[in-house]
Amino acid sequence: PFFLGLLGHPVHGSACIGCSLVCVGKLVLGPSARIGHGNVIRARRLVLRQRAIVGNLNYISGALNIRLGPRSMLGNRNIINRLSVPGQKPTQVFTGELVGITAGHYLNANESIIIGDFTTIAGIGSQLWTHGFIHLSHGEGRAEVGGRIVIGRNC
Numbered sequence: 577p578f579f580l581g582l583l584g585h586p587v588h589g590s591a592c593i594g595c596s597l598v599c600v601g602k603l604v605l606g607p608s609a610r611i612g613h614g615n616v617i618r619a620r621r622l623v624l625r626q627r628a629i630v631g632n633l634n635y636i637s638g639a640l641n642i643r644l645g646p647r648s649m650l651g652n653r654n655i656i657n658r659l660s661v662p663g664q665k666p667t668q669v670f671t672g673e674l675v676g677i678t679a680g681h682y683l684n685a686n687e688s689i690i691i692g693d694f695t696t697i698a699g700i701g702s703q704l705w706t707h708g709f710i711h712l713s714h715g716e717g718r719a720e721v722g723g724r725i726v727i728g729r730n731c
Contacts, residue, residue, distance in 0.1 A: 577591060577605075584602075586604050587603065588605055588607045588608075588609065590608045591607070591608065593611040594610075594611060594614075594615075595614065596611055596613060597615070598615070599617065600618070600619050600622045601619075601620045602620070602622070602623075604621075604623040604624070605624050606624060606625045606628065608626060608627045609628050610624075610628075610630070611624070611629075612631045612632040613632050613633075614633040615633065615634045616634075617637075618636065618637045619641070619642055619666075620639055620641055621641040621642065621643075622642050622643075623642065623643040624643075625644060625646040625648070626646045627647045628645065628647065628649070629644075629650070630644070630649075630650045633652055633653045634650055634652065634653065634654045635655045635656075636655075636656045637660070638656075638657050638658030638659065638685065639665070639666040640656065640658055640668075640669055640685055641669070641670075642670075643668070643669070643670045644675070645672045645673045645674075645675060645693070647673060648672070648675040648676070649675070649676050650677050651676070651678045651679040652680075653679055654677060654680065654681045654682070654683070655682045655683070657683075657684065657685065659686065667685050667687055667688045667724075668688040668690070669683065669688070669689045671691045671695075672691065672694070672695070673694065674693060675692075675694070676695075676696040676697070677696075677697045678696070678697065680700040681700075681702045681703070682701075682702075682703045683703075683704045684704065684705045684706055684707065686722055687722050687724040689704060689706065689724065689727075690726045690727070691727045692726075692727060692728045692730070693729045693730070695727055695730065695731040704725055706723065706724060709721065
């Protein structure tokens with residue numbers, strides 16, 4: 577934490593990072609925040625508030641700002657990604673307090689994803705997509721559509 581602080585990343589003394597690859601422009605770890613083992617995290621900004629946890633074997637990549645609220649958890653083997661294009665404005669993946677994203681989920685964050693307090697994405701293999709396609713009424717054409725995802729509190 578001391579050396580990360582010297583590099584401009586505020587990391588609390590009680591925070592810990594396991595054996596993971598973390599390549600971010602800005603890292604902020606609150607008290608007792610934890611990043612487990614085997615994670616690959618390449619993002620613009622990663623903020624873990626007090627007692628927030630990134631489990632093991634997660635893959636996060638793209639022009640993303642990730643913020644896990646207090647006591648929130650990104651479990652194991654999850655994927656959060658966004659296609660990276662140079663100069664691209666980052667999208668947000670934000671959680672409120674005590675949010676759980678359990679194991680084996682996929683979050684496509686071409687647009688922002690906001691998850692409210694006390695909400696859980698449970699089970700295994702859920703997918704959140706911020707874009708899709710509509711087929712045109714004539715011919716082979718299709719158009720991409722996108723929009724952010726907002727999941728409320730206590731869901």
